[in-house]
Amino acid sequence: MLPCVPDNLPLLDLRWREVLPLVGRANAALARYDGMLQTLPNSAILLSPITANEAVLSSKIEGTQATLDEVLEAEAGLITSETRRGDIEEINNYRAAVGIAEAALADRPITLSLIREVHQQLLRGVRGRDKTPGKFRDDQNWIGRRGDTIDKARFVPPSPVTLFGALENWQDYIGLESEDPVLQTAVAHAQFEILHPFKDGNGRIGRMLIPLILYQRCALSRPMFYMSEYLEAHREDYYDRLLGITDYQDWHGWITFFLQGMIEQAEANLRKVKSIRDLYEESRRTVVELTHSQFAMAAVDAFFTRPIISGTAFADAAGFNNRVTANNMLRQLETNSLITKIRDGSGRTPAIYAFPQLINIAEGKPVFKEIEPRLL
Template structure:
């Protein structure tokens, strides 16, 4: 196969009348989601498990197998199996890379320089660390089954000699505000995957860019939109849609797929955020009623920020000056079935607790079960 020659951006021959009605629906769905996002008192804390789950799912598309509960348990200090250790390190890097990008956007635009910085953090010390982290490729890559030569590749990205020019065109497109933000995001994401500018990590960087672009175009009040759930569930359509662009210029089909994905995911995200907000309000009331403590609000925030948490982390996060007081609080919450103990403490090993309802909302299924109330 020959390296592909990507279309120049912007795409000039789109059928706007066929595309825009669906784009309008996506804008409306995203506005409803963002409206709910703006009702949260502290989105970074309340949506922490959803942010972690996005890292899990985006990494899963690239072959990792670790689950959200395994990642949260590792955060709390529970030993990771050797089978999952590498996966969890990759997911941890993804979360750190997102943090770098989000912080940078307070002062910078999305540029090739920023993307290289984010990529360097993504591959630091994990699988792919020997594939030039933070550097655009200088040789030809291709996509196919492991071990297949380029002649059997499913897709061959642009020649590295042409890559610099193509990336400059892509970067200039990001800086433009002539197109609808959702349409621009759909095209920019696809073009990044087509360019495949890194030796590894292209899919994860490309999916990271989706909420960042929407935020930078003022479509989101915060760069917190989680799309990998839909893309993971529809992985083959996702890949086929990208491939069809280079095979037959099927931009409209791709945009239809992406925009429909955004509509569905916006509604799913909206429901999760609604459930989390309601759970936050309910948990505040319960913890106050149970503990009557001056640390009630700090306790609730600690559980939402770390829904799997060790007793030591809990004391530090909630600001307890006395570990005995913190442990008494945890015992009260466990007795009233707010949290569940998932590891016993002993000696220098702290107990670990899970906040089941929050984890289950983020994961979309029951992972941690609340123990039945005592008779």
């Protein structure tokens, strides 16, 4: 197979009349979701579990098997099996890379330099660390079954000779303000995957760019719109539609797929965010009434930031003056079925607690057995 020759952006031959209704629906769905985001008192705290779950799902598309609860348990200090440890490190790198990108957008636009910086963090010390993290490839790569030679490849990205020019064209394109934001995001994500500029990590970086581009174009008030749940559920179609672009010039099929996914994901995200907001408000009222503590609201924030947390980390996060007071509150919350203990403390080893309702909302399924929560 010969290397792919990518289209120049912006695209000039789309069937605009056919995609415009879907573009309108995607913009409307995104606006409804963002409206809910703007009602949140502290979106970084409330959406922390969803942000972590995006890292889990995006990494899962690339072959990791760790689940959100396993990631949160490891973060809290529970011993992780060797088979999951590498996966969890990759997922935590993804979360750190997202943090770097979001912080950078406060001062500068998305650039190739920023993407290299984010990529370096993504592969730091994990699978792919030997594949020049932070550098665009200077040799030919291809996608196929393990062990296949290039002549049996399913897809051969552009030659390194033409790659940098295509990347500069891509960077110029995402800076255009004349393109519709959701259409621009659909095209930019696909083009990044087609260019496949790194030796590893291209899929994760490409999915990470979706909310960043929407935020840069002011379609989101915060870069917190995640599509990996939809793309993981439709993984085969996802790859087939991308190949449709390079095999048959079918940009229309890709854009239709992506925008329909954006609509469905916006609606799913809206339901999740509303459930988390309602749980947060009810949790704060309940914990204040139950404990009459000056630390009540900080305690709730601690569990929303880290839904699985050790007693020690809880005391520090909530700002308790001493551990005895913190442990008393934890006992009250556990007795009233607001949290559940998943490991007893022993000596210097602290107990670990989970907030099942929040974890179940974030994962979209009952990971933890319900404990007859008073909050629902």
